Amino acid sequence: MRxxxxxxxxxxxxxxxxxxxxxxxxxxxxLVRQTSAGxxxxxxxxxxxxxxxxxxxxxxxxxxxxxxxxxxTIQPAELWKESGRYEDYGKEMLRIRDRHDRDMLYGPTNxxxxxDLFRQSVRSYKELPQILxxxxxxxxxxxxxxxxxMRGREFLMKDAYSFDIDHAGAVASYRKMMLAYMRTFQRLxxxxxxxxxxxGPIGGDLSHEFIILAPTGESQVYxxxxxxxxxxxxxxxxxxxxxxxxxxxxxxxxxxxxxxDEKHDTARWDQVAANRKREGRGIEVGHIFYFGTxxxxxxGATVAGPDGKQVHPEMGSxxxxxxxxxxxxxxxxxxxxxxxxxxxxxxxxxxxxxLKVGDAGCDALCARLYAALGGNALYDDRTDRAGAKFADxxxxxxxxxxxxxxxxxxxxxxxxxxxxTGERVEVTPEAALARIGG
Amino acid sequence: MRxxxxxxxxxxxxxxxxxxxxxxxxxxxxLVRQTSAGxxxxxxxxxxxxxxxxxxxxxxxxxxxxxxxxxxTIQPAELWKESGRYEDYGKEMLRIRDRHDRDMLYGPTNxxxxxDLFRQSVRSYKELPQILxxxxxxxxxxxxxxxxxMRGREFLMKDAYSFDIDHAGAVASYRKMMLAYMRTFQRLxxxxxxxxxxxGPIGGDLSHEFIILAPTGESQVYxxxxxxxxxxxxxxxxxxxxxxxxxxxxxxxxxxxxxxDEKHDTARWDQVAANRKREGRGIEVGHIFYFGTxxxxxxGATVAGPDGKQVHPEMGSxxxxxxxxxxxxxxxxxxxxxxxxxxxxxxxxxxxxxLKVGDAGCDALCARLYAALGGNALYDDRTDRAGAKFADxxxxxxxxxxxxxxxxxxxxxxxxxxxxTGERVEVTPEAALARIGG
Numbered sequence: 001m002r003x004x005x006x007x008x009x010x011x012x013x014x015x016x017x018x019x020x021x022x023x024x025x026x027x028x029x030x031l032v033r034q035t036s037a038g039x040x041x042x043x044x045x046x047x048x049x050x051x052x053x054x055x056x057x058x059x060x061x062x063x064x065x066x067x068x069x070x071x072x073t074i075q076p077a078e079l080w081k082e083s084g085r086y087e088d089y090g091k092e093m094l095r096i097r098d099r100h101d102r103d104m105l106y107g108p109t110n111x112x113x114x115x116d117l118f119r120q121s122v123r124s125y126k127e128l129p130q131i132l133x134x135x136x137x138x139x140x141x142x143x144x145x146x147x148x149x150m151r152g153r154e155f156l157m158k159d160a161y162s163f164d165i166d167h168a169g170a171v172a173s174y175r176k177m178m179l180a181y182m183r184t185f186q187r188l189x190x191x192x193x194x195x196x197x198x199x200g201p202i203g204g205d206l207s208h209e210f211i212i213l214a215p216t217g218e219s220q221v222y223x224x225x226x227x228x229x230x231x232x233x234x235x236x237x238x239x240x241x242x243x244x245x246x247x248x249x250x251x252x253x254x255x256x257x258x259x260x261d262e263k264h265d266t267a268r269w270d271q272v273a274a275n276r277k278r279e280g281r282g283i284e285v286g287h288i289f290y291f292g293t294x295x296x297x298x299x300g301a302t303v304a305g306p307d308g309k310q311v312h313p314e315m316g317s318x319x320x321x322x323x324x325x326x327x328x329x330x331x332x333x334x335x336x337x338x339x340x341x342x343x344x345x346x347x348x349x350x351x352x353x354x355l356k357v358g359d360a361g362c363d364a365l366c367a368r369l370y371a372a373l374g375g376n377a378l379y380d381d382r383t384d385r386a387g388a389k390f391a392d393x394x395x396x397x398x399x400x401x402x403x404x405x406x407x408x409x410x411x412x413x414x415x416x417x418x419x420x421t422g423e424r425v426e427v428t429p430e431a432a433l434a435r436i437g438g
Numbered sequence: 439m440r441x442x443x444x445x446x447x448x449x450x451x452x453x454x455x456x457x458x459x460x461x462x463x464x465x466x467x468x469l470v471r472q473t474s475a476g477x478x479x480x481x482x483x484x485x486x487x488x489x490x491x492x493x494x495x496x497x498x499x500x501x502x503x504x505x506x507x508x509x510x511t512i513q514p515a516e517l518w519k520e521s522g523r524y525e526d527y528g529k530e531m532l533r534i535r536d537r538h539d540r541d542m543l544y545g546p547t548n549x550x551x552x553x554d555l556f557r558q559s560v561r562s563y564k565e566l567p568q569i570l571x572x573x574x575x576x577x578x579x580x581x582x583x584x585x586x587x588m589r590g591r592e593f594l595m596k597d598a599y600s601f602d603i604d605h606a607g608a609v610a611s612y613r614k615m616m617l618a619y620m621r622t623f624q625r626l627x628x629x630x631x632x633x634x635x636x637x638g639p640i641g642g643d644l645s646h647e648f649i650i651l652a653p654t655g656e657s658q659v660y661x662x663x664x665x666x667x668x669x670x671x672x673x674x675x676x677x678x679x680x681x682x683x684x685x686x687x688x689x690x691x692x693x694x695x696x697x698x699d700e701k702h703d704t705a706r707w708d709q710v711a712a713n714r715k716r717e718g719r720g721i722e723v724g725h726i727f728y729f730g731t732x733x734x735x736x737x738g739a740t741v742a743g744p745d746g747k748q749v750h751p752e753m754g755s756x757x758x759x760x761x762x763x764x765x766x767x768x769x770x771x772x773x774x775x776x777x778x779x780x781x782x783x784x785x786x787x788x789x790x791x792x793l794k795v796g797d798a799g800c801d802a803l804c805a806r807l808y809a810a811l812g813g814n815a816l817y818d819d820r821t822d823r824a825g826a827k828f829a830d831x832x833x834x835x836x837x838x839x840x841x842x843x844x845x846x847x848x849x850x851x852x853x854x855x856x857x858x859t860g861e862r863v864e865v866t867p868e869a870a871l872a873r874i875g876g
Binding site: 001004005006007009030033035036039040041042043044047050067068069070071072073074075076091092094096098099102104106113116117120121122126127130132137139141143153154 | 439442443444445447468471473474477478479480481482485488505506507508509510511512513514529530532534536537540542544551554555558559560564565568570575577579581591592
């Protein structure tokens with residue numbers, strides 16, 4: 001993408017309404033614009049990040065055996081009356097009346113709807129377990145939306161729902177999702193810690209929230225070093241397919257101390273060895289629940305069990321805030337100059353800075369690099385001065401900057417800067433491409 | 439995906455509420471389920487098709503130089519009061535009041551919002567042209583939603599908006615989008631014909647709608663054979679970058695007779711050579727508009743022109759119904775047994791039919807084929823009888839069926855069936871894989 005014609009409206013001034021780093025940086029770098037209180041339009045740079053996060057979330061859901069569906073944003077009120085949550089939900093639910101005066105609502109979550117789809121479709125225990133997920137826009141009418149996309153009203157969420165024939169199956173599904181989440185956060189370049197949580201309006205008796213570490217996080221967190229030492233990825237030795245792996249994984253996840261200040265238990269904390277105590281700030285980015293037959297009973301969803309009798313399947317639900325993660329990643333990874341994107345979700349791998357647009361050598365070398373990198377590069381072909389280009393490149397946070405000036409172009413070299421470390425090296429264009437590609 | 443555990447609830451009976459083929463087949467093949475009148479949940483098989491269509495639409499928008507953004511579903515009423523359309527839109531607009539009693543709406547289209555983003559961000563003619571698009575759920579509160587996803591209330595649409603400094607630029611953008619649309623439909627396996635249209639509530643003075651041919655289409659269409667003879671793709675010799683190509687393309691598109699029965703002009707039709715007359719049934723799947731400064735004037739959007747004076751940019755808007763296309767493709771491509779997916783958007787390239795689950799030879803051969811095809815194959819590993827499997831495979835419409843029976847497995851052969859032609863050949867597994875892959 002050529003920056004001279006890209007719809008990336010950066011701001012020089014810090015917007016007064018933005019109280020936290022990610023909100024300020026998302027506005028300044030031209031990732032989003034607010035269209036109503038707590039509602040945002042995603043501009044090209046922000047949308048690329050959102051889609052990258054969505055892709056990683058999807059891949060890990062698929063790897064865990066979950067099946068993707070897509071439920072609509074608008075739901076009928078009747079389903080929520082069946083479960084009994086229509087009145088409970090209060091003013092955060094955006095209630096709508098259609099032209100025929102039917103009560104509708106903009107879904108804040110989907111336990112009712114997915115249970116309805118399930119009860120229409122699944123007849124036998126033989127079809128279980130099922131984990132269904134979707135990645136869809138939700139709406140919660142927050143009384144005071146703030147912190148940009150971190151606490152918006154219209155937000156993108158991945159929510160999954162598991163259906164199992166019995167408690168043991170439900171626990172296995174719960175553990176699978178926990179593993180999928182830890183893998184997701186690791187791929188996003190985040191340090192995440194699962195913590196026991198209250199179940200709140202979803203109900204149920206087992207629940208964890210996922211806190212990621214960020215220096216500007218909303219809560220103080222206390223945790224055992226164990227969480228920093230585990231490889232959740234392919235090399236970690238945990239398979240979704242093996243119950244014994246899932247049990248061992250769950251034991252590790254729940255066998256070490258971790259709490260936010262709200263639930264901090266100093267007596268238990270004192271038992272953690274001093275050299276294993278870690279503290280930091282954290283942000284909640286996901287929440288998983290096991291709630292058994294709460295919805296299958298209230299909504300009359302059953303399948304035939306092995307003995308032919310009708311059984312209410314056991315359910316869990318599993319949410320991760322996809323749009324919230326864009327803000328959370330920035331809170332975890334930025335400096336005074338701007339965003340520092342992890343390679344896995346950067347909108348562009350690299351930016352090519354042409355320091356002298358119009359200089360034949362610079363233009364030709366930039367064109368060559370741009371052709372080689374294709375859609376992975378943003379090309380700053382604006383006629384602005386070098387200082388402005390450096391500042392915008394740091395602000396937007398591309399992992400690599402390829403700096404092309406007239407002297408280097410004549411000598412056949414470029415400067416390659418790594419955003420995360422600030423390291424700059426003079427290399428041949430080929431060496432720069434090799435380093436970025438690898 | 440293994441069919442025994444896939445969330446693909448096929449129906450034996452034809453649902454009484456479905457009046458047209460695509461609606462019947464989408465319900466019967468388990469692509470969608472209705473959750474409220476005119477509102478659908480997309481199940482795994484349907485979602486894969488929707489995403490495939492979305493991907494092709496996106497690729498062709500990107501190729502035309504359009505930039506993807508994502509505007510929210512919920513819009514503030516103020517923007518529509520600025521343009522004057524808030525009252526005009528009538529009951530099809532889903533109006534919402536939030537907890538602070540602010541008037542909001544579920545966007546039926548985005549001219550106002552994109553003009554607002556543009557006026558905040560773009561300052562100079564040097565940044566033009568700009569074409570911004572998004573693929574987002576829209577809502578139109580149809581009084582009588584019907585025909586499944588063809589006329590639903592919540593529907594997925596790609597809408598693009600062009601901004602140009604003058605009329606000539608706007609015409610070039612209009613032609614680019616027309617070319618992008620013709621390429622999109624060709625890749626979807628559809629025969630599309632652009633027809634001059636009224637501009638309706640969007641306003642403006644130039645407009646085309648895109649009709650695709652389908653035996654069960656809603657209108658009778660009359661057209662010149664020319665439209666069937668053009669290659670719109672890479673080989674067609676039209677480039678988005680060359681104004682002379684776009685002019686020649688537009689001349690071809692508008693230089694031949696094409697009309698639906700509503701606008702049919704028998705006098706002009708009589709001038710078409712008899713051997714070039716074509717008739718058929720058609721479905722509208724896209725609509726493009728040039729409307730100049732209608733919104734930039736009413737909403738005060740300007741950029742500095744070359745002489746420093748403020749100019750109202752000229753706009754166009756370009757819509758294609760992504761979810762509607764799923765239905766339209768089925769109307770264009772089905773038979774008595776079910777759907778016949780074009781290869782480019784099929785949910786799976788192939789289905790593997792294990793005719794004797796539990797037979798060691800069949801199981802081993804199917805496992806081998808399934809491993810080789812990976813995510814491109816659905817594996818029918820159910821214990822049902824062969825007849826039910828054949829019927830479901832035809833119903834779901836996968837382009838290829840690999841039929842594995844005990845005799846073939848012993849002899850090292852499979853039957854390969856092409857859904858579109860019904861052709862069946864006995865081949866080695868390797869030959870089957872090669873044919874499907876190629």
